[in-house]
Amino acid sequence: MIESKRHRRLIANIATYTVLVSLSAFCIGPMVWMFLTSLKYEADIVTQTMQYIPSRITFDNYVAIWTQSGFPLLIGNSLVVTLLTVTICVVTGTLAAYAFSRFAFRGRDRLMLGYLVVRMFPAVMVIIPLYVVMRGVGLVDSRFGLALAYTSFLLPLFVWMLKGFFDSAPRELESAARIDGSTRLGAMVRIVVPLARNGLVASSVFIAIAAWNEFLFALMLTTGQGSRTWPVGLQLMVGEFQLPWAFWPPAASSASSRSSFSSLSSNEPWFRG
Amino acid sequence: MTSSASRYLPFRALGELSETRYWMYLLLLPSLVLILLVIAYPTLYGMAISFREMRLTRPGLDGWVGFKHYAAMWSDPVFWIALKNTVVWVTAAVVLELALGLLTATALNRDLPGTKIFAVLILLPYFLPNVVAGHMWALMLDPRLGVINDILVRMGVLQSYKAWFADPNAALAATILVEAWHGFPFFALLLLAGLKSIPEDLYKAAAVDGAGVAAQLRLITLPMLKTVIAAAVILRVISLVNSPDLLLILTGGGPGDATQVLSLYAFQTAYKEFNFGYASALSVVMFVILMIFAVAYIRMSRITKE
Amino acid sequence: MATLSIKDVRKSYGSVQVLHGVDIELEDGGFLVLLGPSGCGKSTLLNMIAGLDDTSGGDILIGGRSVVDLAPKDRNIAMVFQSYALYPTMSVARNIGFGLEMRGVGADKRKRAVEDAARLLQISHLLDRRPANLSGGQRQRVAMGRAIVRDPELFLFDEPLSNLDAKLRVEMRTEIKRLHERLGTSIVYVTHDQIEAMTLGTKVAVMKGGHIQQLADPRTVYERPANMFVASFIGSPAMNFLPGRLVRDANGVRFEASGVSIAMLAGKPAEISERPVILGMRPEELKVAARDQASVTGVIDVVEPTGPETMVTVQVGDRSVMARVPPRFAGQRNEAIFLAVDPASVNLFDPDTEQRIDI
Numbered sequence: 001m002i003e004s005k006r007h008r009r010l011i012a013n014i015a016t017y018t019v020l021v022s023l024s025a026f027c028i029g030p031m032v033w034m035f036l037t038s039l040k041y042e043a044d045i046v047t048q049t050m051q052y053i054p055s056r057i058t059f060d061n062y063v064a065i066w067t068q069s070g071f072p073l074l075i076g077n078s079l080v081v082t083l084l085t086v087t088i089c090v091v092t093g094t095l096a097a098y099a100f101s102r103f104a105f106r107g108r109d110r111l112m113l114g115y116l117v118v119r120m121f122p123a124v125m126v127i128i129p130l131y132v133v134m135r136g137v138g139l140v141d142s143r144f145g146l147a148l149a150y151t152s153f154l155l156p157l158f159v160w161m162l163k164g165f166f167d168s169a170p171r172e173l174e175s176a177a178r179i180d181g182s183t184r185l186g187a188m189v190r191i192v193v194p195l196a197r198n199g200l201v202a203s204s205v206f207i208a209i210a211a212w213n214e215f216l217f218a219l220m221l222t223t224g225q226g227s228r229t230w231p232v233g234l235q236l237m238v239g240e241f242q243l244p245w246a247f248w249p250p251a252a253s254s255a256s257s258r259s260s261f262s263s264l265s266s267n268e269p270w271f272r273g
Numbered sequence: 274m275t276s277s278a279s280r281y282l283p284f285r286a287l288g289e290l291s292e293t294r295y296w297m298y299l300l301l302l303p304s305l306v307l308i309l310l311v312i313a314y315p316t317l318y319g320m321a322i323s324f325r326e327m328r329l330t331r332p333g334l335d336g337w338v339g340f341k342h343y344a345a346m347w348s349d350p351v352f353w354i355a356l357k358n359t360v361v362w363v364t365a366a367v368v369l370e371l372a373l374g375l376l377t378a379t380a381l382n383r384d385l386p387g388t389k390i391f392a393v394l395i396l397l398p399y400f401l402p403n404v405v406a407g408h409m410w411a412l413m414l415d416p417r418l419g420v421i422n423d424i425l426v427r428m429g430v431l432q433s434y435k436a437w438f439a440d441p442n443a444a445l446a447a448t449i450l451v452e453a454w455h456g457f458p459f460f461a462l463l464l465l466a467g468l469k470s471i472p473e474d475l476y477k478a479a480a481v482d483g484a485g486v487a488a489q490l491r492l493i494t495l496p497m498l499k500t501v502i503a504a505a506v507i508l509r510v511i512s513l514v515n516s517p518d519l520l521l522i523l524t525g526g527g528p529g530d531a532t533q534v535l536s537l538y539a540f541q542t543a544y545k546e547f548n549f550g551y552a553s554a555l556s557v558v559m560f561v562i563l564m565i566f567a568v569a570y571i572r573m574s575r576i577t578k579e
Numbered sequence: 580m581a582t583l584s585i586k587d588v589r590k591s592y593g594s595v596q597v598l599h600g601v602d603i604e605l606e607d608g609g610f611l612v613l614l615g616p617s618g619c620g621k622s623t624l625l626n627m628i629a630g631l632d633d634t635s636g637g638d639i640l641i642g643g644r645s646v647v648d649l650a651p652k653d654r655n656i657a658m659v660f661q662s663y664a665l666y667p668t669m670s671v672a673r674n675i676g677f678g679l680e681m682r683g684v685g686a687d688k689r690k691r692a693v694e695d696a697a698r699l700l701q702i703s704h705l706l707d708r709r710p711a712n713l714s715g716g717q718r719q720r721v722a723m724g725r726a727i728v729r730d731p732e733l734f735l736f737d738e739p740l741s742n743l744d745a746k747l748r749v750e751m752r753t754e755i756k757r758l759h760e761r762l763g764t765s766i767v768y769v770t771h772d773q774i775e776a777m778t779l780g781t782k783v784a785v786m787k788g789g790h791i792q793q794l795a796d797p798r799t800v801y802e803r804p805a806n807m808f809v810a811s812f813i814g815s816p817a818m819n820f821l822p823g824r825l826v827r828d829a830n831g832v833r834f835e836a837s838g839v840s841i842a843m844l845a846g847k848p849a850e851i852s853e854r855p856v857i858l859g860m861r862p863e864e865l866k867v868a869a870r871d872q873a874s875v876t877g878v879i880d881v882v883e884p885t886g887p888e889t890m891v892t893v894q895v896g897d898r899s900v901m902a903r904v905p906p907r908f909a910g911q912r913n914e915a916i917f918l919a920v921d922p923a924s925v926n927l928f929d930p931d932t933e934q935r936i937d938i
Contacts, residue, residue: 012383019380023373024394026454030409031397033420037412050423092303099300111301118312122515122563124539125556126312128549129319132327152311155304172664175631178651179658180725181681183288184296194668213402215518220544231404235522238408292650294633 038062073225074233077143078212081229084147085154085211086204092151093158094200098188100159101166102174112163115156126152127220134221141223149217154207161206165199166192323553330547342554351530351538352555356562359534362449362520363513367506369453374460374505381461382468392465399458407522410451414438438524441531448523448532455519460505467501468494503574507567514563535559581642581732581765582607583628588637590623590789597623598789600637605767605782610759612780613769616812619786622737625769629735630654642732652681657726658735661742663718665710665725672697672706675724682729696728699758716747723755727762736768740775752778773813777801785809803926807933810859810926816890819865819900821858822930825851825938832938834858834927837896841874843922844938851938859926862890865902865918873917875900879910891916
């Protein structure tokens with residue numbers, strides 16, 4: 001009996017590892033292939049017999065993408081847009097999250113639900129009129145305009161995430177500070193926000209990565225070099241350069257950090273993204 | 274730090290304001306204004322556009338046209354193809370992702386040594402931007418350079434290299450595969466959280482009562498996961514119907530209209546033809562269909578729960 | 580130090596009224612305990628005194644000054660919370676001095692005040708630590724230090740001992756009493772623990788459903804409860820209730836029930852009529868007696884020795900009565916037992932209104 005039970009467990013363990021290993025291979029295989037390809041010479045990519053392990057290694061692809069395609073400009077634009085998005089969300093979203101967390105007022109739950117429902121709107125349904133509106137006020141092809149557009153779906157998310165962190169900071173601390181001589185604003189700035197610091201950072205990173213990777217809004221709302229972000233640049237490059245082999249670093253770095261973050265912190269509402 | 278409040282007059286005035294009953298509305302105001310400005314107003318405006326003629330390429334054409342666009346949609350064969358493709362594409366992708374996700378979550382939930390590393394690796398695709406995921410697979414499925422063709426030929430599955438995105442059926446299947454690769458970690462993570470929330474005692478009790486592995490799965494795991502699965506499916510369906518990114522990159526709707534879906538059709542109508550009126554009407558119809566589906570689905574999954 | 584006047588204070592959330600016109604006067608240096616089950620409105624009342632909740636009506640005066648329109652910071656009060664609410668990012672010293680810091684007191688003066696308070700509470704050796712590194716009792720002392728250092732007009736305590744274990748709770752209770760006697764500052768103290776109310780209060784307000792049931796000194800609340808709710812809420816084990824009748828006979832007025840006959844009053848006061856009543860007797864007022872002196876006769880059901888005393892559950896008619904008897908009580912289950920009770924110690928309640936009847 002014991003013998004057969006141990007036997008069964010061994011089989012189950014082997015099956016589990018088989019599943020995990022093959023799924024992991026399925027998941028990272030394409031990324032590994034991309035990486036290997038990016039190290040090959042053009043001639044070794046376009047060959048009759050497929051080279052699985054590069055016979056020679058070169059960094060020419062990386063040099064080329066950096067020097068010939070205006071990539072630094074694209075990355076710069078992405079950085080600016082991301083920074084603007086995070087700034088707008090942090091300034092307005094922190095206040096709203098605090099209000100939702102601390103005050104009971106009529107219609108609060110409905111308003112919070114409204115913030116969530118807004119995220120269900122199809123992107124195309126928002127993009128088209130947003131383009132018309134922004135063209136009217138001269139915000140098309142502007143980094144600020146794009147950041148503003150991003151807040152349409154990132155601000156609600158930020159508010160919901162941060163509210164959870166504010167909720168876990170005890171209310172009594174705030175009451176104590178107010179009795180000790182702080183105003184509500186003082187208690188919020190001195191006591192509550194420092195306590196929710198980690199949550200503030202986590203929520204900001206979350207929306208920063210989303211803004212960094214966004215494609216559809218950027219494609220529609222940017223037309224020139226001045227505001228184009230890297231995902232759009234990449235898409236356009238594919239036509240010019242055939243395939244830009246070395247495009248993966250800005251994406252892979254953010255993806256891998258997100259991935260490790262999510263699997264390590266279990267209660268993060270990443271799935272709303 | 275000591276008395277920054279008293280040193281800066283504006284801050285102090287704001288502090289006094291924070292003790293009034295208007296404070297919470299002041300806190301909400303900035304975000305509310307922003308959301309009304311960038312979502313509520315454009316959405317309403319978009320609905321209005323769908324009843325108007327608006328082509329940015331021909332500024333002279335303007336004015337209300339009533340239900341003209343909706344009538345045009347009814348007799349537009351591409352709309353019906355896109356609708357059918359949306360249903361096929363979303364259904365197939367969600368089913369595939371759910372199955373892979375369930376398998377992954379069950380394996381990860383056994384908590385064998387090294388599970389954390391596998392979890393990180395398996396999650397990677399989900400956080401890869403659509404553009405990158407799309408081009409990566411475009412490279413691997415390339416008719417001349419694609420490594421997948423090479424592997425399949427070596428394995429003897431294919432006689433020669435295949436142009437995956439040139440054959441209508443193969444194109445749809447290939448995009449479903451890419452989407453499944455990109456999206457199944459979403460299900461894996463959600464289902465894993467669901468599995469972890471099932472109390473260990475339930476399994477112990479079932480084992481004591483003599484239930485085998487199959488009975489445990491049927492009687493405990495699946496019923497307890499039902500809500501999580503229902504929630505994951507609806508979230509994923511909404512997100513898939515709404516985002517044309519991956520198809521835009523992989524096929525652009527082709528060959529012909531073989532991989533054309535509603536969101537992509539609407540986007541291209543606006544982005545390529547600048548026919549904003551028709552594009553808005555398309556997206557409104559898509560939104561309405563999606564909402565009807567969502568409400569019906571939520572009703573149904575509640576009934577089955579009880 | 581100041582008086583506290585609560586005048587017809589009301590509170591409602593939407594259409595739900597949680598406080599119905601509360602009136603309390605507390606003398607300078609007094610110790611008011613707000614006592615009641617959860618949801619009775621005692622914490623709401625405390626929060627309104629603190630200014631953390633708005634009043635829906637009525638007035639609150641501290642030292643004769645109306646405070647309802649003042650922010651908490653302007654009320655010159657200090658508060659000790661159930662969770663202690665120590666600022667986790669600050670040292671113990673800064674926690675204690677935070678109120679002075681907010682009021683712009685200079686660093687030197689602040690340091691002296693903090694050290695004095697710490698000495699009084701015997702936490703001088705903890706001043707450099709963070710709250711996370713303190714035990715429950717130490718946190719409690721820091722929270723009290725933060726309150727006393729400001730020398731406010733009024734202290735507010737919100738169930739301060741309920742997070743401590745039984746032994747520490749007794750110790751800190753004594754500490755609070757000592758502190759009150761030493762500082763002489765008026766205190767409002769919220770609790771659901773009747774022993775804290777009895778030991779600490781100079782005045783106890785028993786609350787239920789947003790109403791004050793009785794406001795009196797602890798002795799009166801215990802011995803002469805205003806109604807059956809107060810009678811049953813205070814005292815453990817609870818007061819025994821026996822339904823019966825007041826009857827008049829040749830010797831005077833008696834309470835009669837199955838197995839019970841108590842001579843209440845000699846003579847025949849004309850104003851007392853025969854009527855149904857409920858008799859309330861504290862367990863310790865029931866004494867084992869000889870058969871001919873007994874006013875309560877019953878059968879022993881359960882005997883529970885606790886050490887210093889023994890609790891006996893007695894079946895009297897169809898009712899259970901609990902008696903607190905000396906430790907070496909020798910009775911057995913199913914034996915008959917005879918109990919005497921001092922008529923002056925019992926209370927009578929109206930069966931309909933549940934209010935106390937004075938005779």
